[in-house]
Amino acid sequence: MIRIGRISYANVTPLFHALSEHFPCDGYRFTGGVPAHLNAMLAAGEIDVCPSSSIEYAVHPDRYLILPDVSISSTGAVASVLLFSRLPISELDGRTVLLSSESATSVNLLKILLQKRFGLTCRYAVTSLPPDEALRESPALLLIGDTALRAAMTADGLQVYDLGSLWHEWTGLPFVFALWFCTRSAAAERCRELQELAGQLVIAKRYAERDCAVIAATSPEMAWMGRERLIAYWRDNISYDLTADHVEGLKLFYRYSFELGLIGVNPQPEFLPMPA
Known part of the structure; x- marks a missing residue:
């Protein structure tokens, strides 16, 4: 069973909704929390994969592999x-x-x-x-x-x-606030299952973008944000993509973090290998 961390923020609600709505999740166990808590769980091996703070990958690039083509990011205003x-x-x-x-x-x-x-x-x-x-x-x-x-x-x-x-x-580049990444030990032990999850997430993000109005109707965030504001946040501010431009923005963030002494190394993103 793959243990998945689930950020308890509105920015990721559509993606998890789409994943559970369109794919069987019996092989997944979800654990909720804020990014700092889930980072600690991932580092301790208590979960296998998570949409986690992008700086966490930079702190321990030897521990993790990034799932391709998915992130929590923005190109411009993120609003949160x-x-x-x-x-x-x-x-x-x-x-x-x-x-x-x-x-x-x-x-x-x-x-x-x-x-x-x-x-x-x-x-x-x-x-x-x-x-x-x-x-x-x-x-x-x-x-x-x-x-x-x-x-x-x-x-x-x-x-x-x-x-x-x-x-x-x-x-002029997107900013990647969170990446989906897995521990290298999980990738060694359950590579096929993680590859399947990575493929499901790429499809789920398209459902999330298409169905944000439907998802809003049953989301707890609507009670305090209001329907239109919530839909606009998902539609206009949050991106789940990880394109070449996103990766360039991520690399620049890492370089600046290294130059300011905020991280000890300037890592190159390394991805979970996917089947051809």
């Missing part, structure tokens, strides 16, 4: 990785920016943007405070996932910067 600030971004130099603890990928992206694009030197601290309280302690706060989507609905008076937009405007 947001910097909330009481000041214009240019005025954050020398100040402390508070961070979500849920995704190292988004944290590293923020550090790259602030230092390399805007030339800022900031301090960083992780917080678990509610957004309103956090922004009373610090001028800026990074939020991701459903927390960011919720906060954006009541962000009156704040500057809101979409990290997907900032990256694309600067580089």
